[in-house]
Amino acid sequence: DWLNVTRFDVASVVRELSEVLGKTFQREIRVHTDGHSVQMKGDKDKIRQLLLILIDNAIKYSKEPIDVRIRPHKNGIKLEVTDYGIGVPESEIPYMFERFYRVDEARNRSTGGSGLGLSIAKKIVDIHEGNVEVYSKPGNGTTISIQLPRKI
Numbered sequence: 595d596w597l598n599v600t601r602f603d604v605a606s607v608v609r610e611l612s613e614v615l616g617k618t619f620q621r622e623i624r625v626h627t628d629g630h631s632v633q634m635k636g637d638k639d640k641i642r643q644l645l646l647i648l649i650d651n652a653i654k655y656s657k658e659p660i661d662v663r664i665r666p667h668k669n670g671i672k673l674e675v676t677d678y679g680i681g682v683p684e685s686e687i688p689y690m691f692e693r694f695y696r697v698d699e700a701r702n703r704s705t706g707g708s709g710l711g712l713s714i715a716k717k718i719v720d721i722h723e724g725n726v727e728v729y730s731k732p733g734n735g736t737t738i739s740i741q742l743p744r745k746i
């Protein structure tokens with residue numbers, strides 16, 4: 595994959611994106627950062643796309659406010675997108691990052707996704723040598739937690 599690596603402030607990427615998506619979809623997106631800036635080295639456009647996919651899913655699969663957290667973590671950063679929506683059954687979590695996979699077609703038909711978003715998100719995490727964890731409970735909501743090395 596072709597990467598355009600720079601050093602940038604992830605917190606400001608998250609704030610800009612949350613503002614645009616919040617206004618566009620008329621949803622409350624709360625951004626929590628430890629301090630003002632969280633620096634990392636990576637492909638800024640791809641990290642923005644990753645955040646867009648996660649926040650877009652949180653919007654589609656919940657009705658409440660969404661919480662986005664960014665903080666320094668070990669030798670890198672941690673990004674977490676939390677929603678209080680329909681959640682994902684535990685048995686489906688291993689498959690949700692597969693291409694075209696959608697949990698329960700019927701339940702999802704109205705949101706009209708392609709099932710590609712998370713497979714792209716996973717790819718972006720992989721090329722940054724990061725990893726993904728999912729915490730979810732049907733009816734309570736979902737947290738997608740991404741760790742990325744800072745690489746400075």
Ligand code: ATP
Binds near residue numbers: 679696
């Ligand atoms: P799109 O490609 O447009 O994003 P999609 O949302 O269907 O469509 P993915 O982003 O790949 O596709 O997500 C795969 C499946 O994982 C979704 O269809 C949905 O069932 C489930 N999922 C993803 N994020 C969430 C979430 N925040 N809450 C509940 N289910 C989710």
